[in-house]
Amino acid sequence: MTIESSTNARCHQDVIRLEHVSFDYQDQSVIRDLNFAVQQRDFVGLIGSNGAGKSTLMRMIVGLLKPKSGRIELFGEPIEQFNGWQRIGYVPQKNSFNPLFPATVREVVQSGVYGKRNVARRIQKEDIQKCTDAMDVMRIADLASKRIGQLSGGQQQRVFLARALINNPELLILDEPTVGIDIETQHDFFQLVQHMHQHHRMTFLMVSHDMDMIESYLGQEPAQQSGKLKFFVKHSHEIENCEAVNLSHTLTVRETESL
C-alpha cells in the first residue's frame, strides 16, 4: 500500500507547469494568462489554428522564447534555473531542415546526446551504443549511413524520434511531427507514439493539426481551452499501469521490436 501511494505521488508530479503565462508578438497578444499543468505520464495534445500560439507555447516550454510575464516550471524547477535538458526529448517540425543537408541518419540520431554536459568532449563509446540502440528501437538501423534527405517522410520522423529518445527522456515534446506526411504514415506514427505512451514511463506533449488522431486517442472534449488553444489530455490513471517499463529497459531487451 505504501509503495503504491508513493508511486502515485510520483505519477502526479507536474512535469510542466505554466502560471499566468502571457506572450506578445509585435504588440499583439498571442497567449494571455495561460495556466496549465502537465503531470507525469500524461499525454497532452495541443490543437489550435494557425496563429493560435501553438509554436510560441512550445518554444517557450523548451526555453527558446521567454514569456512576457508569468512563470514556467519544468520538473518542479523554474525554467531559468532548469538544467536537466537531457530529461526532455524534442522532435521538431518535420520541415525544419533542408533535404539537401548532408547528414547521415547516424549523425542526426547521434546528435541527440550533444549537450551542455559534454561540450568539447569526444563522443564516448556508450554514446555510440545509445545511438545504435535508439536506431534499433525505431527500426532504422539499416538506414544508418543513408543521407537523411533521401528517406521518406515517415522514416525521417523515426530518425527524429530516435534522436529524441536517445537520452531515455522523461518528457517527449513533439511539434507538429506529421506535417507533410501521407495519411497512412501519419497513422503509423500515431500508433507508435500511443504505444510508447502506454508502455513506457514517459510524458507526452504533442502539437498537432490532426483533429481526428487527437480525438481518437484523447477524446472529443478538450480538458482546457485558452484563447484559440485547445488542450486534450489522457491522464496517467486512464492507462493501465503507472509503473510501466522504463525505456532504457526496453532498449536492452528490445521489447519494442515487436512493434
Add this chain to the structure above:
Amino acid sequence: MIIELMTSGFFLKAFVGGVLIAVVAPLMGTFLVLRRLSMIGDTLAHVTIAGVALGFLLQVYPLAVGLIFALLASFAIERLRKAYKTYAELSIAIIMSGGVALASLFFTLGKNFNLNVTSYLFGSIYTLTDLDIYVVAIVAVIVLIVVAVFWKELFLLTFDEDAAAVSGLPVRALNIMITVLTALIISVSIKIVGALLISALLTIPVACSLLIARGFRQSIIFSVIIAEIAAIAGLLVAGVWSLAPGATIVLILITILIVTMTVKRGLKI
C-alpha cells in the same frame, strides 16, 4: 618546367599558402553554406580590403588591420540581422557596400603610397612574405583545432539551431566563434586569392560536395579534397602558362562543379 617552378622561392611560398587556405576555406565554408550565410564571405572580404588599405596608410601590418575590420563587420552584420529579422540579406548588402566605399576612399588617399589596388582585389600570391606564410599557417592550425574540438557542437548548431539551444549549447558563443574564424580565414586569404574571389573557395567546393556526400563528415572531407585539387592544379597551370593564379583556381573549381553536376545527372538517367 614544374621542377623549376617548385624550386623558386616565390612559387613555393605561393604553393604552401594556397594549400593551407584550401584546407580551411572549404572547411569553414561548409558551416557557412549550410547555415545560408554564403554571401557573408564576400561581404567580409570587401570590408577587409578597406582594412588592408588603411593598414598601408597607417604603415601597420595590413592583414592585422584587415582582420580587425572583418571582425567589426561581422558583428555589425549580426546587429543588422537582428534589426531586420525578416530581411536579413539587407545587412549583407549594407555592410558590403560600406566596405567597398571605405576601401575606394582609402585607395584614393593612398595614391602616393604606391598602393596596388588590383593585388588585393585579385590576389597577389607570388608576393607572399615569410611573415604572411607564418600568419596563414597559424590561422590554419587555430581553425583546425577549434573545429576538431567543437565538432559535435558545430554539427548540431548547423543542422538544427533550435535543437542546439534546447540541449543547452551556448548557441550565441558558437555563432560568434564561427564568425571570428571566418573573419580570420578571409583576412589571411586576401593576398592569396584576392577579395573578389575568396567566396569561391568558401562556397564552390561545398557546392560540389553537397552533390555527392552522404554525411556531414564526408561532405567536409570531399570539399577539402576538391579545393586542394583546384588549388594545386590552378597554381601549377597558372605558373606554367603565366596566368592569374586566383582566377585559374576559381575557374578550375567551377569546371569541377560542372563536371560533377553532369556526371551526377548522367548517372541518374
